[in-house]
Amino acid sequence: MSAATIASPASAASNADDVVRMRDVKFRWPGARGFGLQIDSFTLPARAKVLLVGPSGTGKSTFLSLLCGIVAPSSGTLEVMGTDLTRLSHSARDRFRVEHFGIIFQMFNLLPYGSVLDNVMLPLSFSSVRARRASQGGTVEAEARRLLDSLGLDAHQFANHSTAALSVGQQQRVAAARALIGAPEIIVADEPTSALDRNRQLAFLDLLFAEADKAGAAVIMVSHEEELGTRFDQVVRLDEICRAQRGSAAA
C-alpha cells in the first residue's frame, strides 16, 4: 500500500505536502494552575520523520494532545490533512483522530486484558476507513499478523497471548502495530523507546520507520534523547517553536 493511493477527502484544499500546519496556536489547561503553551509555527511534511526534543516541563505532552486533537487550542490555526481542527466539534475530533493518527505512548500502551490481536485491531472498531484499508490485502487479522511479524514479534506465537505476559519491548511492538494498522497518515509517538536500551531503541525505530514508509505515514516522535536524531529527517527543539507559560506543571 503506498501513500499515493490514500486520498483524504479533507486534504484537497491545502498543500498536500504538509500533513500538519500550526500557526499562532494558544492553549491553556483548565484550572487555576493550568499550564499553557503558545506555538508560533510548526509544520510536519508528509512522510517525514521528525524528532521533537526538549527537556521535561516544556510541554511535550501538551503539544501532542493539541496535535492529536484531544484538546482544542483557544486561538490560532491547527490544520491536519488540510482540516482545521479548531473548527471541529469534540466528537468530530475524536473521529478525525482515529482516521488519521496512530498513537504510541511511552508505556502502558495496551489493554491488560484482551489478546495481542485484539489490541492491534482496536482502532479498526472506531474507524471504518482504517478497517477498509487494513482489509485490502485480505482480512484485517491477516494484516495485524503481518504487522506484528514485520515489527519483529512472531504473530504465530503471540497473536492470542494475553498482553500482560509481554516484555516492555514486545508491548511497544504491539503498540506500534496498533498505530500502523489501517495506514493512518501520521504516527505520533511519545517517548516510545525510553524504557529500552540503546540497541533495541534503534532496532525498534528502524522497524517502525520501515513500516511507516510502507504505509506512507509521517512519524513525529517526542524524546528527550537528542542522540536519536541521526535517524530522523528533522530534529525540532520544542522550546524553539513554542513558549510554555507557567511551566511548573509536568510535561
Added chain:
Amino acid sequence: MSAPRLIVPRLAMQSLSNRALTAFLTVLAIAFSVMLLLGVEKVRNGARQSFANTISGTDLIVGARSGNIQLLLYSIFRIGNATNNVTWKSYQDITNRPEVAWSVPLSLGDSHHGFRVLGTTPEYFERYKYRRGQGLTFAEGKPFADLFDAVIGADVAKALGYKVGDPIVVAHGLGSVSFVEHEDKPFRVVGILEKTGTPVDRTVHVSLEGIEAIHVDWQTGMPMPGENITADEVRQMDLTPKSITAALVGLKSKLATFQLQRAINEYRQEPLSAIMPGAALQELWSLVGTAETALAVVSMMVVATALLGMVTMILTTLNERRREMAILRSVGARPTTVLGLLATEAGLLTLAGVALGVAMLYGVLLALRPWVDATYGITLAIDPPTAREWMMLGGIVVAGFLAGLLPALRAYRMSLADGMTVRT
C-alpha cells in the same frame, strides 16, 4: 475472524472478567438485596393471602368480650388463647335468635403433640369454608360420630404419620410436650381432611362432648386424685358443655349482620364480642401495615446499600482504569463511549444481580416452602413475579444504571483532563 466493531463490547466484558471476583461479589450483594426485597414482598403477599383465605362464608364470630383482632386470631388462626369462655346458655340464646341460620361452636384448650385440639359439632365440616367458599373435604374416612372419634388435618396426619383407626391421646394444655395427658380416654382417628393451607390442617377435631368427657374428672387443670371415671362410665353422663371458646355464626340475611353484632355486643347476661371476619382482617392489616412498611423500607435500604457498594467498587477501580480510558481515547473512543462503557457496566452488574437474586429467591422459596407451610401455615405462592414486582426489579436496574453514571461522569471528566497523558 472477529468483526472489528464487536471488539469494544467484548473488551468491556473482558475488562469485567479481569475483575471477576470483585464483580461477582458486587453481583452477589445486589442479588441478596433483591432476594430480600422480593422475599419480603412474597412473604407479605403469602401471609395476607393465607390469612384472607382462611375463613369464608362465616358472617360473625362470637366469643367472650375481647379485642376484635384477638378474637379472630385465637378462634380462627389458633394464635394465642381465649381469656374467657362463652357459657353454653349464652351460645344457645344466640343460636336461637331468628336471624341465625346456623352456628358452629368451637372449644379450644387442649393439644396433641403441639397440634391444637378443637371441640366442635359435625356441622363444622359443612359450614367451615375457606378460599372463597371452598368447603372441607375428606382425604380419608368420615366426620366424627362417636364420643371418642377424632378427625385430623392433613398436616397432623403427615407429621405424625396417622392413619384412620390410630389411637390419639390428647394432652392437657397447649405445649408440644405435655406432662399431663388424658391418657385414660384415648381417641380414635376416623377421618383425615384434605390439605387446605389453613390452620385446619394443623388441628385435631373432636366432638364437643369428647372435650367435655376427657375433663369430667378434672378440676382446675389437674386430674382429681381418687376420682377416676372410666371411658365407659363417662358415656352414661350428661356431656352438655358448660362453656365454649367461640362460635361461628351464619345469618339468613347479610343485612342483619350489624343488627345481630350489636345485639351480641350488648348482651346483658355476659360480656360478649361479635366480629365480622373481613372487618377484623382489615383491622389486622392496618395494624400490621406499619410493620410491613418498615420492613419494605429496610429492604429498599439494603438494595440502596448494595448499589452504593457497586458504585464504590467501580470508583475504586477507576484510577487503575484511567490508563484504559486514555488508550481507548487514543484509538478514537469518544468520551461518551467511555461514559457509556462504565454506565453499561453498572447496568449489566445490576441486571446480573437482579437476575441472580430472583433465581436465588425462587430457589429458597422452593426449598423453604414445606417448612414455612408446616411451621406458620403460610402457603408461599411460587408464581412468576407480579406486575408490581417486575416494576420493582426494573426500577432497581434503572437505579443501578443511574448510579453507574456517577463513576462514569467522573471517568469522563478525568479522560478530558488527562489528555494524551497516560497516568499509571
